[in-house]
Amino acid sequence: MRPKNLEKEQAIRTIALQIIAEEGLENLTMQKLAKAANISPRTIYIKYENKEDLLIKLFIEEVLGAYEKAVLENFDPNADFAEGVKKLWLNGFHYLKNNRHAFALIQYGKSSPLLNKAYQEKNIKEGDFFAPIHQFLEYNIAAGVIKDFPHEVLRALLFSPIIELVNEYFDYMDRPKQIITEEILLACCEVVTKGILK
Amino acid sequence: MRPKNLEKEQAIRTIALQIIAEEGLENLTMQKLAKAANISPRTIYIKYENKEDLLIKLFIEEVLGAYEKAVLENFDPNADFAEGVKKLWLNGFHYLKNNRHAFALIQYGKSSPLLNKAYQEKNIKEGDFFAPIHQFLEYNIAAGVIKDFPHEVLRALLFSPIIELVNEYFDYMDRPKQIITEEILLACCEVVTKGILK
DNA sequence: TTTATAAGTAAATAAACATTTACTTATATT
DNA sequence: AATATAAGTAAATGTTTATTTACTTATAAA
Structure with a gap:
């Protein structure tokens, strides 16, 4: 064969x-x-079975799978809270900055009903992407280190600026703008961390 | 005729x-x-000239135009910083929550090269959407009230969680989940505000 | 080496697509 | 009331689309 x-x-x-x-x-x-x-x-x-099958596998396996792996690289859910958040920020930002094509499909994952539905169903059936982050938040809430908000809310406050900053890193002709320096990135990370510390 | x-x-x-x-x-x-x-x-x-023309006008005029108007309703760029941010948060969140169809196209505006390009070009040629917010940030940086970051960075830190929270407000079958109460919303707004105060 | 078989190709197919053609209708102006 | 004209319709156009058909090729196992 x-x-x-x-x-x-x-x-x-x-x-x-x-x-x-x-x-x-x-x-x-x-x-x-x-x-x-x-x-x-x-x-x-x-x-692939058909076009939808291709798009869903591209999104879930190729893009989100690799993104999750990159974000969680050397991340320790039992680390100090500020250290953990910093690791997640740097991992996430650098991965997206260096994988512009994956970043584009991640954005479509928030727009397209097909991809969005596939993402939600995967999380329900096979367990959450980013489960170690849940564990990390859970522990720090229980330990009284951070505010007791729902995880979705904590994740919005902690991580949603990253995507926006990556977007800012490129202008609309896809040339790097270089506004977002490592220094600014770390400062932003500190800002969001401080905000949810108790 | x-x-x-x-x-x-x-x-x-x-x-x-x-x-x-x-x-x-x-x-x-x-x-x-x-x-x-x-x-x-x-x-x-x-x-409309053609499909692209329809999509661009739908996005720029119908959706972003109305969104801008809603966000800036009763917003005073000279107000106290915390008050101003709170007004923008509540205006933005409630508009998106109550205009789910517009929200969907706003999300596509971050994915689709066609819409993204139209948005950038409009901002360059006809002046920024949300210009009063720029003025507001400028004044508060100059007055030493908030940290001196680029506007794009400040906007990411201050407002990007809103979109994520609206997304959270609905589950993937579009039924309201009601995790995001008014109380949580105001608490989030305080968190992001405190983070960038000097 | 032969052979069975899935991987692969080039070309075809039917459906769906953006846009246009040829015509009809409503109304502001005369 | 008549008429000029842009708004509107139904149906057609040629193209592009996802997917399939009919065939060829590479290789693992015999």
Whole structure:
């Protein structure tokens, strides 16, 4: 039996992300993707059931999976609160800054009903992305270190500025603006940390 | 001469927003829109040059224009800093909570290259949305009330949690979850305010 | 080496798409 | 009341779309 060519599978995913980032999800077509990846449209259907299946797997596995891994790299849920938040901030910011195509699809994950639904269902069925962060927050609430808000609220206060700052890092022609220096990033991290300390 | 029917124009916009919120921007078609609005496809082209023109005007005029107006309602750039931030938070949160369809397109504005580019170009050519907020920040930096960060950074720290909290307000089946009470909202607003006070 | 089989291709298909054509209608002006 | 004209409609246009059909190819196992 002829074996699957894994390079082709990776090419499909990489180039799909590129098209989505550059032209938008609404302009990704199977034929455009096949042509750009130098394969036949039929090949995509060997690896994915249909277009929706491709988009969902791209989002959940390729993008969110890698993002979660990068954010949690060397993160210790039992570390000091400020240290933990700092690690998560730096990991998250640098990953998104260096993976602009993944960042674009993450943004679509908040807009597109298809992707948004897939994300919610995955979290319900297979357990939350970022579970160690929940554990981290839980412990610090119980220990009286931080304010006792619902986790969703804590996560909004602690982490939502990161996405905005990454957005700010690039201007609309995708050239780096360099407003967001390491110094500013760390200062922002301190601001959000202080805000929810008791 | 037969006059333009403004109700039809409004129907196009309202129903376009509804389809985008419910099925996604990538599933909005001119024929679907015409059918849902009970008009001929040709009628859309009397009012808009083409699909891109429709989307951009929907986003910039209908959605961002109304959002800006709602956020700035009764906002005084010369008010006390904490008071000003509170007003902006409550205005923003309540508008988005009560205008779910507009909220969906605002999210797409951060994903879609078409909408994102239109937004940036509008801000450059015709002056920023939310200019009074810039004035407000400028004054409070100069007065030494808040930290001297770039405006983009201040806005990320002060306002980006709002969008996340509105998202949290609805679950993925669009039923209100009611986690975000008025009490929590005000507490969050205080947290972000304190964080950037000097 | 042969062979079975899934991987892969090029081209086709039917449906859906944005936009236009050819026509009808409503009304402000005359 | 007649008429000029833009607003509006229904149906058609040519193109693009997701997906499939009919075929070829590479290789693991025999």
